Amino acid sequence: MMEMHAYRCTECGELHHPRHLVCRTCGNTEFTEEQLEGKATVLTWTKVYNLPEGYMKPYLCFAIVRFEETGLIVSVQIDDEKPFIGEEATSAVGVVKEGVGKDYYGFIVEPSAV
Numbered sequence: 001m002m003e004m005h006a007y008r009c010t011e012c013g014e015l016h017h018p019r020h021l022v023c024r025t026c027g028n029t030e031f032t033e034e035q036l037e038g039k040a041t042v043l044t045w046t047k048v049y050n051l052p053e054g055y056m057k058p059y060l061c062f063a064i065v066r067f068e069e070t071g072l073i074v075s076v077q078i079d080d081e082k083p084f085i086g087e088e089a090t091s092a093v094g095v096v097k098e099g100v101g102k103d104y105y106g107f108i109v110e111p112s113a114v
């Protein structure tokens with residue numbers, strides 16, 4: 001089972017995602033993994049057409065979301081046909097790429113149940 005992780009600097013507490021080798025705030029190189037979970041808010045989103053070869057969908061939706069608990073802002077795929085700014089979403093791990101005979105799992109958020 002895959003989980004969504006962020007990486008917290010052991011020196012200054014700065015959260016990073018994706019993983020950085022060196023803390024962008026203090027230069028430290030040690031991090032602890034923290035699970036990214038819970039509610040997130042959509043800050044902005046976009047539909048991406050002209051996907052690279054291997055995708056089985058005509059387009060994918062990507063969103064920039066901010067996780068409520070950690071305040072971390074990440075770019076994720078969103079499993080929603082019509083996302084909107086301010087939408088509440090929940091983190092999940094899902095199929096982000098439906099390849100030919102092979103699925104890829106990664107970060108994805110789903111609209112929260114209303």
Ligand SMILES: [Zn+2]
Nearest residue numbers: 009012023026
């Ligand atoms: Zn740091």
